[in-house]
Amino acid sequence: MRIAEIFYSIQGEGRLAGMPSVFIRTSGCNLRCAWCDTPYTSWEPEGEERGVDEILAAAKRYPAKHAVVTGGEPLLAHEIEELTKQLKREGFHITIETASTIFKPVSSDLMSLSPKLSNSTPEGKFARMHEEHRLNVPVIQQFIDGYEYQLKFVADKKTDLVEIEDILSKLRNVDRTRVLLMPQGRTKEELHERAPWIVELCKEHGFCYTPRLHIELWGNRRGT
Numbered sequence: 001m002r003i004a005e006i007f008y009s010i011q012g013e014g015r016l017a018g019m020p021s022v023f024i025r026t027s028g029c030n031l032r033c034a035w036c037d038t039p040y041t042s043w044e045p046e047g048e049e050r051g052v053d054e055i056l057a058a059a060k061r062y063p064a065k066h067a068v069v070t071g072g073e074p075l076l077a078h079e080i081e082e083l084t085k086q087l088k089r090e091g092f093h094i095t096i097e098t099a100s101t102i103f104k105p106v107s108s109d110l111m112s113l114s115p116k117l118s119n120s121t122p123e124g125k126f127a128r129m130h131e132e133h134r135l136n137v138p139v140i141q142q143f144i145d146g147y148e149y150q151l152k153f154v155a156d157k158k159t160d161l162v163e164i165e166d167i168l169s170k171l172r173n174v175d176r177t178r179v180l181l182m183p184q185g186r187t188k189e190e191l192h193e194r195a196p197w198i199v200e201l202c203k204e205h206g207f208c209y210t211p212r213l214h215i216e217l218w219g220n221r222r223g224t
């Protein structure tokens, strides 16, 4: 599968924020978010073809007990089921970061589902494709029903909450404490600008706020 990077850092987002983790980042995505923070896996995908054994050996070089499989969209990769099975066999706790537009029966301890709102739709030739594919409620439901999960929404403006509540109304059995709001932003300044009103909306709606620690600490840089 095509791999953009493998590195050791801390999980920056979500319920496991702060956890030392090895990151396996696949390249290639079926969406084109306007504010994508890893365009080298979506808009202009880069990376090398690497086999499951090779990826596993690279991951095991680090002292991490947690593996985060991310992208791009990792569920596009043909060997993703085999990779996650092998990671599990090696004893890793696995988080999969996905936009949840595609279902595959992967091995995962935490499905980090990040359905994309209309704030992600780009202008230009990819707009229609993105809009058609960004939300797949049956796939989200399938992951919620079968896995430990978190539902992570990227909040850009206050009116996004209407859209988030609308998506939640189409899903069954959602634990609202597993719904995370994360500020849209690729710089510390952008995150800080949005954080105060997002925290207030979390308090009002019973959601959790999630930071983006890697951006806070290092800015939007590869390998972090």
Ligand code: SF4
Pocket (backbone or CB within 6 Å): 029, 030, 031, 032, 033, 035, 036, 037, 038, 039, 041, 042, 043, 071, 072, 073, 099
């Ligand atoms: S789904 Fe993720 S990787 Fe794909 S374009 Fe959107 S932000 Fe980028």
